Amino acid sequence: MSDFQADVFQNEYLPAGGNTLDAVITVNSSATASPRGGSGGKSLVEVIIIDVSGSMNEDRGRKIQAAKLATMAAVDTLDDGVEFAIIAGTDRAHQLFPRQGLATADAASRKAAKDIINRVRADGGTAIGTWLQLAAQIHRARPDAISHSILLTDGKNQHEAPHVLQASIDACVGLFQCDCRGLGTDWNISEMRLVANALLGTVDIIPSPDDMVPEFQSLIASAMKREVGKVALRLWSPKGAEIEFLKQVSPTIEDLTPKAVAINDLTSDYPLGAWSPNESRDYHLRVRIPAGGVGDERLGARVMLAIDDEAEPVALVRAIWTDDENLSTRINREVAHYTGQAELAEAIHDGLAARAAGDDGSATMKLGRAVQIAHETGNVASARLLEKVVDIEDPKTGTVRLKRNVAVEDEMALDVRATRTVRVGKQGQ
Amino acid sequence: MSGRTCTTCGEIAPDDANWCEACGNDLATPAEAPAEPAYVATVPCVSCNADMAEITDDGWCQQCGTKQPAPGDHVVDDQGTFAVVSDRGRKHRTNEDAGAVGANDQVLALVVCDGVSSTDDAQHASQAAAAAAVQVLLDSGSPAGARLHEAALAAQRAVVDATPAVVETPPSCTFVAALVALGDEPSKITIGWLGDSRAYWSADSGTRLLTQDHTWAIEQRMIGAMSPEEIEADERAHSITRWLGKDALDVTPEVVEISIDEPGFLVVCSDGLWNYAEPLDEFHQLISDTYAPGIEIVDLAEKLVTFANDAGGHDNITVALARFPLTESDSPDPATPDPATPDTALPDTSES
Known part of the structure; x- marks a missing residue:
């Protein structure tokens, strides 16, 4: 049984002397994807980390109340048998439930957990690194499980030096995946990105406390669908080749290049985290290989998926050198599409940075370009977020004006969701 | 909508048809794709x-x-005084040409088939055709001219047999075969062909083209209704008008016979070679330049293939060669070692 199947989209034809290959690789997990040797999926270990610093009392206690309700809803969403723990974070980390180690979800443990969550009071500072370290300690006890955490914060990492946070993150890599959520607008996107990028998770804003319960329920539901843990994309490339980049490009853009773990001289693993059955993700690979002669055919990369260190081959990225310009100048549709989505994300990022720096000219140009690409490629979600930051005169030409009053949560939502892409063929009008 | 050709009766059926309306053949079951070995x-x-x-x-x-390289990318059959080399070239991803050679104590046969690359899996057609044709040329007791007709028919049957049950465009190929009667003096060579693969006689005195391409342009020139410029400008100019395949209209080869009383080479080749050596004096120059005293026939064939690849290799290249005079040693029987072959077969003309 094959758990994964992949398709490669590329123009394999290179001109004489050409050495750069671009390919989009779509990887799909099968409906029955499950770890080798097991009949069902792996068990989930869920550690929920909630911020209970003093600032959670703001908004007349609505934040902490919402966080409690959401965490209780998350506990209720856990299937029987899932092992879980709750961490309360301030300038230190406290394990709320169970007292130590992990609890197994059932009616009694869910009730006990909720009773304790309900009694929590917010007080103290914010030191996210300590929260992660405690989570790592709990997850470490179950190395074979699908290890997942939710990290909720409403503020910046004020009571900890940046290098301490970084060291804590480094210590967590490979132990668990972490989806980060920021409540309100006082948290720091860069800090949460640092955590989520390293721990193969997502970042998003929860603008209002009222949105917390459904968000937590959906995060838990997604985590429980994951059945294949610790999957890696394994890339072989020939002698003299250089992987210029490997990016996940769907559902979101994540640069995997720095995550490479060398297996041997020619092979590296890029950790992808856990997969659900019937999941589909796209990757954009750019590899430079020694140029061949006209008529030569070579492999630019062999793509494999490694699960528990057993690799199955899924796709080949090929190069054929030709003197036929009609062949070598073609740009593959999928490659062009995701190159556009990457440019969209970059234009949003650069535009918002320019806006923050007061460079309205540059901000207008970049965000205008973003509007244009979002329109052209049918990225409706990005287009809607852009509409809250700029007034759009003509989406076709990217003619926009910066809005004078922009809600902070709208700007943060645009920033944090700029990396969400759409797939080829969903061309909007 | 191109439709699908019923492999049993040739009827064109709609793409989504499960059964052939004309003969009831099952069109829905696709031919088993052979597992890649x-x-x-x-x-x-x-x-x-x-x-x-x-x-x-x-x-x-x-x-x-x-x-x-795939097994078929570069195929060599070296039989001493005759040989065939078939090469994928630089442009095509598969070698759709095929060559086959053989001899017994009475005749020598050279066959080249060029798979039509616009058809599906044309290499299966050309390989089957060349092998079947050589077999008939060696085994049949018929007179030379009749034998070439029999060989073309056998090749046609082999192509049809190699055609999958369901196919968009049935595989097809050209055909050129040379039959040499051994022991006759002067040597008698009989050529039969369909399409634009060619046979040449190349001697010190000059090179003769023994075949005339079955192409639209040449047929129009013979009809004479259009000017040579109009003919060349037409997109059909170089399309072949005769071929082997399920969809072939006429598989009767054109046959010529020549007598040879001088040393030289019989060259049977696909257009992958001759396209780079046109017109005829260039082909003669090519053979003269490539020839060197003492060169093995197989090496001469290899060098001609290399020449075509160096010139661009835009098509598959197949060259079958035989050296004249033919002696007893031409027998492929390995028990009879080759005596030194005369270096004078083609006196050095490279200075010309």
Whole structure:
């Protein structure tokens, strides 16, 4: 049984002397994807980390109340048998439930957990690194499980030096995946990105406390669908080749290049985290290989998926050198599409940075370009977020004006969701 | 909508038809796609010389990534005074040409078939055709002219047999065969062909083209209704008008016979070679320049293939060669070692 199947989209034809290959690789997990040797999926270990610093009392206690309700809803969403723990974070980390180690979800443990969550009071500072370290300690006890955490914060990492946070993150890599959520607008996107990028998770804003319960329920539901843990994309490339980049490009853009773990001289693993059955993700690979002669055919990369260190081959990225310009100048549709989505994300990022720096000219140009690409490629979600930051005169030409009053949560939502892409063929009008 | 050709009766059926309306043949069951056999390396990597163990069973080098040549990419059959070399060329991804040669104590046969690359899996057609034709040329007791007709028919049957049950465009190929009666003096060569693969006689005195391409342009020139400029400008100019295949209209070969009383070479080849050596005096120059005293026939064929590849290799290239005079040693029987072959077969004309 094959758990994964992949398709490669590329123009394999290179001109004489050409050495750069671009390919989009779509990887799909099968409906029955499950770890080798097991009949069902792996068990989930869920550690929920909630911020209970003093600032959670703001908004007349609505934040902490919402966080409690959401965490209780998350506990209720856990299937029987899932092992879980709750961490309360301030300038230190406290394990709320169970007292130590992990609890197994059932009616009694869910009730006990909720009773304790309900009694929590917010007080103290914010030191996210300590929260992660405690989570790592709990997850470490179950190395074979699908290890997942939710990290909720409403503020910046004020009571900890940046290098301490970084060291804590480094210590967590490979132990668990972490989806980060920021409540309100006082948290720091860069800090949460640092955590989520390293721990193969997502970042998003929860603008209002009222949105917390459904968000937590959906995060838990997604985590429980994951059945294949610790999957890696394994890339072989020939002698003299250089992987210029490997990016996940769907559902979101994540640069995997720095995550490479060398297996041997020619092979590296890029950790992808856990997969659900019937999941589909796209990757954009750019590899430079020694140029061949006209008529030569070579492999630019062999793509494999490694699960528990057993690799199955899924796709080949090929190069054929030709003197036929009609062949070598073609740009593959999928490659062009995701190159556009990457440019969209970059234009949003650069535009918002320019806006923050007061460079309205540059901000207008970049965000205008973003509007244009979002329109052209049918990225409706990005287009809607852009509409809250700029007034759009003509989406076709990217003619926009910066809005004078922009809600902070709208700007943060645009920033944090700029990396969400759409797939080829969903061309909007 | 191109439709599908019923392989039993030739009726064109709609793409979605399950049964042939004309004969009831099952069109829905696709021909079993043969599993790709594992690649077995017999030599180190052709590019980086990495050990055979580095070649994967899908035919790639695990060191430099080079695709190892497929078994059909470069085929050589060296029979001493005659030989055939068939090569994929530089442009096509598969070798759709095929050549076959053979001899017994009475005749020598050279056959070249050029798979039409716009058809599906044309290499299956050309390989089947060439092999079947040589067999008939060697085994039949018929007179030479009749034997060539029989060979073309056998080749046609082999192509049809190699055609999958369901196919978009039935595979097809050209055909050119040369039959040489051994022991006759002067030597008698009988040529039969369909399409634009050719036979040449090349001697010191000059090179003769023995075949006339079955192409639209040449037929129009013979009809004479259009000007040569109009003919050349027409997109059909170089399309062939006769071929072997399920969809062939007429598989009767055109046949010529010549007598040879001087030393020289019989060259039977696909357009992958002759396209780079046109017109005839260039072909003569090519043979003269490539020939060197003492050269093995197979090496001469290899050099002609190399010439075509160096010139661009835009098509598959197949060259079958026989050296005249033919002696007893032409028998492929390995028990009879080749006596030294005369170096004078083609006196050195490279200065000309």
